[in-house]
Amino acid sequence: MITVTRSLPRRSARAFLGAVLAAAALVLTAIVAPVATPSAQAANLSAFQPGNIIGDAVFFDKNAMSQAQIQTFLQAKVPTCAASAVCLKDYYTTTKSIAADPMCGAYSGGGRERASAIIYKVAQACGVNPRVILVMLQKEQGLVTSVWPSTYAYNYAMGANCPDSSGCNGNSAGLFIQVYSGVWQLKRYANPPGTAKTFTWYAPGKTWNILYSPNTSCGRKSVYVANQATANLYYYTPYTPNAAALKAGYGTGDSCSSYGNRNFYNYFTDWFGSTQYGVFASAPTPTISGAAVAGQVLSANPGAWSPAPTSVAYQWLRAGSAISGATSAAYRITTDDAGKTLSVRVTVARSGYTSASATSGSTAAVKGFTVSRTSGSDRYTTAVTISKAEFPSTVGTVYLATGADYADALAAAPLAARQRAALLLTAPDSLPDVVAAELKRLAPANVVLIGGPGVLDDGTPDRVKAALSTVRPNVAVTRIGGADRFETSRLLAQAAGASANVYIVTGRDFPDALSAAAPAGQQNRPIILVDGSQPTLDAATVTLLQSQHVTSAALVGGPAVVSAGIATQLASLRIAVTRFGGADRYATNAAVIAGAYGSSNPSVYLATAMDYPDALTGSTLAAVNGAPLLLTRPTCLSSTAADFLKNEGGVAVTLLGGTGALSDAVAKLARC
Numbered sequence: 001m002i003t004v005t006r007s008l009p010r011r012s013a014r015a016f017l018g019a020v021l022a023a024a025a026l027v028l029t030a031i032v033a034p035v036a037t038p039s040a041q042a043a044n045l046s047a048f049q050p051g052n053i054i055g056d057a058v059f060f061d062k063n064a065m066s067q068a069q070i071q072t073f074l075q076a077k078v079p080t081c082a083a084s085a086v087c088l089k090d091y092y093t094t095t096k097s098i099a100a101d102p103m104c105g106a107y108s109g110g111g112r113e114r115a116s117a118i119i120y121k122v123a124q125a126c127g128v129n130p131r132v133i134l135v136m137l138q139k140e141q142g143l144v145t146s147v148w149p150s151t152y153a154y155n156y157a158m159g160a161n162c163p164d165s166s167g168c169n170g171n172s173a174g175l176f177i178q179v180y181s182g183v184w185q186l187k188r189y190a191n192p193p194g195t196a197k198t199f200t201w202y203a204p205g206k207t208w209n210i211l212y213s214p215n216t217s218c219g220r221k222s223v224y225v226a227n228q229a230t231a232n233l234y235y236y237t238p239y240t241p242n243a244a245a246l247k248a249g250y251g252t253g254d255s256c257s258s259y260g261n262r263n264f265y266n267y268f269t270d271w272f273g274s275t276q277y278g279v280f281a282s283a284p285t286p287t288i289s290g291a292a293v294a295g296q297v298l299s300a301n302p303g304a305w306s307p308a309p310t311s312v313a314y315q316w317l318r319a320g321s322a323i324s325g326a327t328s329a330a331y332r333i334t335t336d337d338a339g340k341t342l343s344v345r346v347t348v349a350r351s352g353y354t355s356a357s358a359t360s361g362s363t364a365a366v367k368g369f370t371v372s373r374t375s376g377s378d379r380y381t382t383a384v385t386i387s388k389a390e391f392p393s394t395v396g397t398v399y400l401a402t403g404a405d406y407a408d409a410l411a412a413a414p415l416a417a418r419q420r421a422a423l424l425l426t427a428p429d430s431l432p433d434v435v436a437a438e439l440k441r442l443a444p445a446n447v448v449l450i451g452g453p454g455v456l457d458d459g460t461p462d463r464v465k466a467a468l469s470t471v472r473p474n475v476a477v478t479r480i481g482g483a484d485r486f487e488t489s490r491l492l493a494q495a496a497g498a499s500a501n502v503y504i505v506t507g508r509d510f511p512d513a514l515s516a517a518a519p520a521g522q523q524n525r526p527i528i529l530v531d532g533s534q535p536t537l538d539a540a541t542v543t544l545l546q547s548q549h550v551t552s553a554a555l556v557g558g559p560a561v562v563s564a565g566i567a568t569q570l571a572s573l574r575i576a577v578t579r580f581g582g583a584d585r586y587a588t589n590a591a592v593i594a595g596a597y598g599s600s601n602p603s604v605y606l607a608t609a610m611d612y613p614d615a616l617t618g619s620t621l622a623a624v625n626g627a628p629l630l631l632t633r634p635t636c637l638s639s640t641a642a643d644f645l646k647n648e649g650g651v652a653v654t655l656l657g658g659t660g661a662l663s664d665a666v667a668k669l670a671r672c
Helices: 067-077 115-126 130-141 151-155 175-188 228-236 243-247 260-272 379-390 407-418 433-442 460-468 485-496 511-523 539-547 564-572 585-596 613-624 639-647
Strands: 014-016 019-021 092-095 111-114 206-211 220-225 287-289 297-301 311-318 330-332 342-349 356-359 370-374 397-402 422-426 446-450 476-480 501-506 527-530 552-556 576-580 601-608 629-632 649-656
Touching: 067 115, 067 130, 092 115, 092 175, 111 115, 115 130, 115 175, 130 151, 130 175, 130 260, 151 175, 175 228, 220 228, 228 260, 287 342, 297 311, 297 342, 370 379, 379 422, 379 433, 379 613, 397 407, 397 433, 407 422, 407 446, 407 485, 407 511, 407 527, 407 613, 422 433, 422 613, 433 460, 446 460, 460 476, 476 485, 485 527, 485 539, 501 511, 511 527, 511 552, 511 585, 511 613, 511 629, 527 539, 552 564, 552 585, 564 576, 576 585, 585 629, 585 639, 601 613, 601 639, 613 629, 613 649, 629 639, 639 649
Parallel strands: 370 649, 397 422, 397 446, 446 476, 501 527, 501 552, 552 576, 601 629, 601 649
Antiparallel strands: 014 019, 092 111, 206 220, 287 297, 297 330, 311 342, 342 356
């Protein structure tokens, strides 16, 4: 039923579903005896508090039940309906879409929807506990437990727009309209932002003299209304139960008794337990572990809450403000965090308890890095961009290798670095315009082609001369190339002159071999390609090692890459062997870098480990600058690279290659 209080004029509060609902100044009430009468002994009103009938956390917990749980609950209350009757568990009705407003979010109509779906969707849209809706349906019309509900009970299920002074408004008839408008009104009582301050006479935080019944001669009770949820119930049913009503349990008290709020409490506690959520006994301060350095991962420890929560949510904060999407126990620090402190807010939840939050202390200001990118639209352009960064003016020699494979450029990189020569890539049977333009800019007196005619065709020398015809008409174009990549690498080693120390890498695949290019150039060591799958070295390689008086060899990659037999053979040749290998290409790269560089490296280069061109051409730039070249994944920063930056890196990081090679996440140093 609905009654008007405080002599407020009845007026239209909301139009929806084609009907105008008079709701804004209306309050709903139940003063008659309950519609369903469990035994008086079933009710336990010893904990009933007229000023705190239900806690806000419980009342507004929209996630207390899923639709499936609501349906199961309804089926448990009425396993079998009366013959020809349609109980609430089986009830379907038509719903329509309703736009959002200050009280409720949008409701997406679903044609014919069952009662459990309506209850759930209204709860979600309006932010009210679905258990509250179930209790309201029961205390108003007994719908939840009825085995033979009437049409009237469905039409006016929540008592919405059913004032005491007149009959129910027919425009408000129907389960969907009743549930939506009744819950909408419960939210309206709180005067949410965007609405007028209409409902103020039961405002929480104050003491109010509340009637026992519509008969004012029955008197009033002074009630301190502790929260908004309890205020809402008094707006809906503006009477507090007297002693007789409370003593009667579910039964009838005396002529001054009212039952709406009593029955709400009875049904809620009998069906769902306490109307109050418990409070966590202990709220520890969360802690953070990990280094506050870009590329590192921080881990949150929520601490020992009591009782133990069933769910823990995390929100990471940057300088006190929430970081979008940072809601897991681990947080990957990026360059976005540089110079800022980080902390984490932990929110715990447990059924029957009010959720609680605690915030950790802050980290030190995050150490960041200056990140730049050297790139081009393709491997040829990237090589040119690297060349421009390395050689602002002309050079004496350019090494030209194929961009279609890694082997020749890898073997040539140390020699180019040693001679302060540029290393460019070209197509096997054409000279890209961007490469021709760079040759013209560099104006070298010598261009060395790496690889035989099967790698760079016989037309390559003429194309090079044509590119340099106006700036260096007498350019000397020579070729260092063997029958295969292995011979080419040996010829390049000979061209570099005698060296007691060499790198030996596989010529069969590039991932591990890439790691040798920059340190070999920086240390003036040649790279010798071998067939690492073989149990021993070929005779030509042994001859080279002996003729060069090699005394130490660094093997790059594990025994599956460069065999144990080769290591044994080298030892038999009185060549000291050091192996740099790891579980994958990133670990191998870390091992090579650790063996070649010290603990202070102001500059670091990053290249993808999934392809070879950028790392190869960039290795000469890294070598001449004495900087490590770290390999990483294309979409995130590998853990080995991130840890090197933390432990041995300086302040400047240069990415080699465009976003297709190294993504923006890598540029932010976002750890994998």
